[in-house]
Amino acid sequence: MRNNQDMSKEVINDRIGEYLIPYIDEYVFDELSDSYLERAGAKDVLSGIPVPIKKTELTDLTNVKIARSMAMVIGCDVNFPHRDEYIEYINRTFGEDIVPPLLNEGVELAMGGEFERACISFRGALMISKINPDVLYCYGRACKDAYENGEGEEYVGRFKAESLEAFERMTLIAPNDERGFYFLGYAYLNLGLYMKAKLTFEEYLKLADVEPDETAGIPQEFLEDHHEVIKEVKEWVSKLEGPVEVEQAYNLVLSGKYYQGIEALTPFTEDKRYKDWWPLYFYLGIAHKNYAEELLENYSGGTREEAYEPAITNLKKVLKFSPSDINTMEELVEIYQIIGDKENEEKYSNKIKVVKKNLEEERAERNPDVS
Secondary structure, three states: OOOOHOOOOOOOOOOOOHHHHHHHHHEEEEEOOHHHHHOOHHHHHHOEEEEEEEOOOOOOOOHHHHHHHHHHHHHHHEEEEEEEHHHHHHHOOOOOHHHHHHHHHHHHHOOOHHHHHHHHHOOOOOOOOOOHHHHHHHHHHHHHHHHHHHOOOOHHHHHHHHHHHHHHHHHHHOOOOOOOOOOHHHHHHHHOOOHHHHHHHHHHHHOOOOOHOOOOOOOOOHOHHHHHHHHHHHHHHHHHHHHHHHHHHHHHHOOOOOOHHHHHHHHHOOOOOOOOOOHHHHHHHHHHHHHHHHHHOOOOOOOOHHHHHHHHHHHHHHHHHHEEEEEHHHHHHHHHHHHHHHHHHHHHHHHHHHHHHHHHHHHHHHHHOOO
16 A cells, blocks of 8 residues: 555656556565665665565575566556655665666567566666666667567557657657667657658658768667668658658648548548558548538538538448447447437447457456466
């Protein structure tokens, strides 16, 4: 239980904690003796505070093992009740010297396919060294590996958002480090943020498109096939010209310019490069849905059902490509409520319940007790 003092501590928004917190079961907690704390110079920090000990390391307890276990526990739960005391102990005893071993362990875990455990190790390091670009880079990569190898829409979405934020923070902290811009560009690309992806890739090229002897400070593993990577990014910058136009059309819809958005988006439905993009039909559906009200208010003739038909048609196309998209089904439910189609309103309301139930079951399967 958190006491009143604990509740006054900074609470960190934690997107992926529910997937990592179960790993705390790998530790037992006990208070250290006053004599041990005296020798460690930590009595004022840890007196009365239970510390974690990995169940496989119950013998030959050392300051290093204690500090490492603390880092891993706060990597599991960034809002752990004794987080601040653990950080104070680690900083006082080892400082940032503990960060390289945590990074090395995380890299080994990731190489072994244990991506969630790698995230824990990197998060622990990040709690100690918040502005270390290497830590942010490794954490972003581990989250990326986790969602690329994970299952479930919610799981993938949360790790994807965490990876994106790590690379965004990295580019702010280390604006001359090409690695952050490279992976951030792909993160934006995967989210359909084409304008941001293009601009970020262009920043990457400014840093990376130099002679080899000018790449001092870039790790060797990132320099392998460097010229091929640069060529690949240049190709993406060129390919993104069209998608950027599509995104600009999306923005018309988002800004309430529905008719202009319809005019801008409709031609892309005939372009073989974009006609299978479900977001294209989602934004067309939203635009037609809102424009239908304008039509009904300002023009006579036609029924309410006819006014909303283009919106329904486009939103149903979204479900052809993304059958479990809850946002699209919610839009359809709202439209059917407006036009008084109780049968379809109930149909899509029930589908939403099924999808949400499946997501809850997936979440439960992803969070069994870790032995």
